[in-house]
Amino acid sequence: MTLLEDEKDYLARCETALRRMLDGARLNVVVGERVAGDRYSAERLGRHLKSLAKELAEEPDGPPFFGRLDFGSGPAAGDHRAQRYYIGRRHISGDAGQQPMVIDWRAPVSRAFYRAGARDPQGVAVRRRFGWAGRTLTGFEDERLDRGEDLGAASRIVTAEIERPRVGPMRDIVATIQPEQDELVRAGLEDSICVQGAPGTGKTAVGLHRAAYLLYAHRQRLERGGVLVLGPNHAFLGYISAVLPALGEVDVEQTTMERLLAHAPIRQVDGEAAATVKHDARMADVLRRALYGRVRRPAEPLTVPDGSYRWRVPQEDLRRIVDDTRREAPPYAVGRERVLSRTVAALRRQAEARGQTTGAAWTRKMGRAVTPFLDAVWPAVRPHEVVAELLGDPAALARAADGTLTPREQAAITWARPPRTFKSARWSTADTVLIDEVAGLLERPRSYGHVIVDEAQDLSAMQCRAVARRSEHGSITVLGDLAQGTTPWAARDWRERLAHLGKPEAQVIALTTGFRVPSDVVALANRLLGALKVDVPPTRSFRTDGRLRVEEVSDLPHATVAAVRDALRHDGSIAVVAADAAVERLAAALWNAGVTIAEAGETGGGARVTVVPATMAKGLEYDHVVVAEPAEIVGAEERGLNRLYVVLTRAVSRLDVLHRRPLPPQLTGA
Numbered sequence: 297m298t299l300l301e302d303e304k305d306y307l308a309r310c311e312t313a314l315r316r317m318l319d320g321a322r323l324n325v326v327v328g329e330r331v332a333g334d335r336y337s338a339e340r341l342g343r344h345l346k347s348l349a350k351e352l353a354e355e356p357d358g359p360p361f362f363g364r365l366d367f368g369s370g371p372a373a374g375d376h377r378a379q380r381y382y383i384g385r386r387h388i389s390g391d392a393g394q395q396p397m398v399i400d401w402r403a404p405v406s407r408a409f410y411r412a413g414a415r416d417p418q419g420v421a422v423r424r425r426f427g428w429a430g431r432t433l434t435g436f437e438d439e440r441l442d443r444g445e446d447l448g449a450a451s452r453i454v455t456a457e458i459e460r461p462r463v464g465p466m467r468d469i470v471a472t473i474q475p476e477q478d479e480l481v482r483a484g485l486e487d488s489i490c491v492q493g494a495p496g497t498g499k500t501a502v503g504l505h506r507a508a509y510l511l512y513a514h515r516q517r518l519e520r521g522g523v524l525v526l527g528p529n530h531a532f533l534g535y536i537s538a539v540l541p542a543l544g545e546v547d548v549e550q551t552t553m554e555r556l557l558a559h560a561p562i563r564q565v566d567g568e569a570a571a572t573v574k575h576d577a578r579m580a581d582v583l584r585r586a587l588y589g590r591v592r593r594p595a596e597p598l599t600v601p602d603g604s605y606r607w608r609v610p611q612e613d614l615r616r617i618v619d620d621t622r623r624e625a626p627p628y629a630v631g632r633e634r635v636l637s638r639t640v641a642a643l644r645r646q647a648e649a650r651g652q653t654t655g656a657a658w659t660r661k662m663g664r665a666v667t668p669f670l671d672a673v674w675p676a677v678r679p680h681e682v683v684a685e686l687l688g689d690p691a692a693l694a695r696a697a698d699g700t701l702t703p704r705e706q707a708a709i710t711w712a713r714p715p716r717t718f719k720s721a722r723w724s725t726a727d728t729v730l731i732d733e734v735a736g737l738l739e740r741p742r743s744y745g746h747v748i749v750d751e752a753q754d755l756s757a758m759q760c761r762a763v764a765r766r767s768e769h770g771s772i773t774v775l776g777d778l779a780q781g782t783t784p785w786a787a788r789d790w791r792e793r794l795a796h797l798g799k800p801e802a803q804v805i806a807l808t809t810g811f812r813v814p815s816d817v818v819a820l821a822n823r824l825l826g827a828l829k830v831d832v833p834p835t836r837s838f839r840t841d842g843r844l845r846v847e848e849v850s851d852l853p854h855a856t857v858a859a860v861r862d863a864l865r866h867d868g869s870i871a872v873v874a875a876d877a878a879v880e881r882l883a884a885a886l887w888n889a890g891v892t893i894a895e896a897g898e899t900g901g902g903a904r905v906t907v908v909p910a911t912m913a914k915g916l917e918y919d920h921v922v923v924a925e926p927a928e929i930v931g932a933e934e935r936g937l938n939r940l941y942v943v944l945t946r947a948v949s950r951l952d953v954l955h956r957r958p959l960p961p962q963l964t965g966a
């Protein structure tokens with residue numbers, strides 16, 4: 297047998313073993329349901345086995361392994377001396393008593409597959425990478441690390457994988473994770489990290505693989521808290537949705553900021569002035585003052601009738617109770633409970649001194665009797681109520697905001713026509729962030745074990761605080777690029793943003809090798825960097841392929857149709873990206889020319905062409921991108937140049953830039 301035949305033989309054995317695992321898991325579900333002693337354990341066992349069977353059944357059609365490690369026989373190999381391991385997306389068991397057929401890429405021994413090199417072979421003699429066409433094994437490539445051979449970027453298999461045309465949703469990168477990416481993927485659960493990376497350096501990929509890695513390495517701890525992935529919009533979530541299931545992780549919560557903070561339906565859009573104030577960190581102080589402005593110092597003693605007695609708590613004692621509780625600074629709702637129980641305790645001491653029995657019924661009765669006092673000094677409130685009062689009543693806002701917001705800023709967020717009650721308020725997206733802040737003052741929200749935030753440069757200080765509340769007892773991975781900031785409050789500096797995220801100590805690490813965008817396209821986009829006023833390290837592209845075409849045209853819709861027709865001759869996905877206002881016109885032109893168009897973020901369905909509004913392009917990538925009228929994209933918003941930078945960096949293989957108006961001078965260097 298040739299070496300390749302040997303490997304094919306091993307592949308066939310892996311496939312048999314995988315089928316056996318799946319059958320076993322299915323059988324266990326049936327048996328497990330019958331054998332468990334009681335209903336509780338039947339349910340627990342059943343759930344566990346079902347999720348195992350589900351995971352295996354959802355196993356995508358990917359090949360069972362992508363790499364092999366042959367350890368040497370020297371001392372550097374440690375416990376792995378002279379061992380051979382196949383590395384794949386998931387573990388495949390061997391026969392009873394035998395070592396696994398395939399080791400999970402996240403297992404400790406797999407680390408050497410990603411990190412070993414000629415300079416530091418880590419005990420590995422040979423690293424083998426396999427090439428696949430679907431599930432068919434087509435070849436392999438060896439690096440004899442023990443003889444100083446290390447292909448690095450020259451690996452044919454790695455290069456082919458990175459340059460492969462893109463179709464459909466994002467795919468995993470387990471077979472080709474680069475050493476500097478692996479370091480981030482495998483950072484400890486306690487470590488909060490911030491990855492600053494230029495477009496296409498693999499930030500999103502790293503974040504998703506990190507989620508999968510942490511769930512593997514710290515399954516028990518994370519099962520309690522859970523892992524949350526926050527992305528910028530719905531289309532982006534659709535785009536990344538397949539990665540974690542492909543890695544065997546089906547239980548990670550993936551959502552957007554808007555959905556996480558869906559405290560009310562959004563029925564209003566703020567002007568930029570109002571939104572900017574509402575998203576400012578100073579609003580946290582304003583809201584705190586508005587909430588605690590409701591707490592009053594008791595102004596008189598409390599008298600409570602109890603049968604033939606009347607208990608009396610002196611004003612000073614009541615003040616002490618309220619003052620102590622404020623000093624202890626518990627969440628507001630807990631504070632209210634504390635004032636209640638301390639007041640009832642003061643009554644109890646008097647009752648017991650008179651020989652009364654004070655059981656549960658007595659405590660409830662006293663609780664009811666004390667409620668009017670409690671409502672006066674520490675009233676129950678709903679977060680919506682606090683925010684509505686603040687935005688609807690200039691006097692209330694002034695009380696809470698004087699000295700913090702200028703009169704002009706106060707005016708900017710005051711509702712012109714306040715609703716009759718907070719229930720009929722028309723809330724904006726920024727308002728839900730304020731409501732969340734107040735909700736967080738009332739009660740601490742659930743804290744996740746780990747939170748991954750993508751496109752974090754766009755989060756406002758107040759949104760960062762919402763993330764901080766949800767990761768108070770956990771760690772975070774922050775992914776972003778200061779150069780791609782497009783919101784009015786986008787970060788210009790990571791330190792300040794990390795402080796709002798509650799992790800000021802997080803390490804900021806830069807990724808500087810781009811895997812998406814070909815070098816010519818990177819060079820074009822990089823011309824904008826100087827004008828973006830952020831300090832980010834320059835990037836180099838891993839890719840030497842690709843094509844860039846910049847063309848002045850007289851009829852934009854016509855030229856767009858022609859460019860798309862041309863692009864359709866190649867494989868891969870195609871996007872026309874234009875200023876939001878131009879999208880409909882260009883989509884109509886394509887439609888009239890008989891081109892089938894898919895929804896942005898839609899996967900499957902067969903249509904390869906999407907028309908993407910510039911404001912929705914962030915985080916996405918397409919094999920071929922046609923950018924229509926850069927000047928219009930730049931002119932459409934305050935941070936239009938940053939937007940253009942995002943738009944120009946979506947292309948994997950080919951970029952067409954079509955313009956009728958002159959190109960922005962920052963792009964031509966004129």
Ligand SMILES: Nc1ncnc2c1ncn2[C@@H]1O[C@H](COP(=O)(O)OP(=O)(O)OP(=O)(O)O)[C@@H](O)[C@H]1O
Pocket residue numbers: 457458466467468469472473474477493494495496497498499500501502777780811812914915916917945
């Ligand atoms: N090690 C790798 N091997 C193969 N492909 C990779 C690797 N790293 C990144 N890629 C690919 O490069 C592309 C860009 O990655 P990703 O979207 O994660 O970058 P990003 O830094 O989040 O980009 P952006 O800032 O533009 O959103 C993706 O197609 C990803 O699969």
